[in-house]
């Protein structure tokens with residue numbers, strides 16, 4: 048028996064309650080690959096979450112919540128993920144863990160916190176795990192990162208890999224276009240995935256690649272692949288929650304909008320502004336009467 052939560056609607060606070068529900072473990076995520084191969088498992092569902100309330104809403108529906116460094120653009124309005132710091136990741140990671148009871152929480156290691164050496168990566172990852180309670184970290188990169196993936200995995204830190212379009216490398220890549228269009232690039236991406244899988248990654252995000260690359264990769268590694276702009280044949284899918292909720296006017300081609308929340312928020316704000324200006328708000332239901 049683990050916990051789920053009820054939300055106190057007066058304060059929006061989540062109160063843990065006993066329930067026959069258990070947070071998904073990293074070994075269970077890894078096992079999904081074999082279950083899917085046997086026809087017994089469903090694709091892994093992952094969404095990004097950066098705040099406690101979003102985590103509460105997404106958690107019951109997801110196997111994994113990713114505290115992505117995409118929070119740089121989504122929450123902080125930064126031009127890329129490059130300026131994101133460990134402090135930002137730790138603060139948002141802790142909020143998402145507090146708001147979730149079912150999904151495994153994975154936290155991105157920000158640019159500059161893991162590339163220099165496996166030892167540096169361990170210090171950064173250990174800090175994130177201690178300060179947030181997340182179950183695992185994610186880092187970008189292929190074969191060059193394999194020794195780091197092995198170093199962390201062998202020391203008790205589960206690592207999710209991230210290959211293909213790796214946004215932290217935008218200054219090397221020159222943009223966010225799909226990868227793997229040439230045979231040479233396709234082979235390199237697949238070799239990258241194989242290298243980090245062999246080093247112990249428990250799952251690999253494959254982002255922005257030609258579909259055949261994602262399919263071949265999924266067949267050739269023994270851990271689950273989680274696609275974003277990849278293929279429905281990956282072992283799972285991830286999207287940035289704000290993208291799929293329709294919070295932005297423009298989204299990449301691979302995003303399906305499951306709502307138009309941006310438009311609905313703007314419409315609600317417009318109605319609120321109009322009610323304030325016309326003195327229709329607050330009405331009698333929203334003001335306090337003196338005791339009679």
Ligand code: KIV
Nearest residue numbers: 095115116117252285
């Ligand atoms: O930072 C992020 O949100 C990610 C996903 C796009 C996979 O890495």
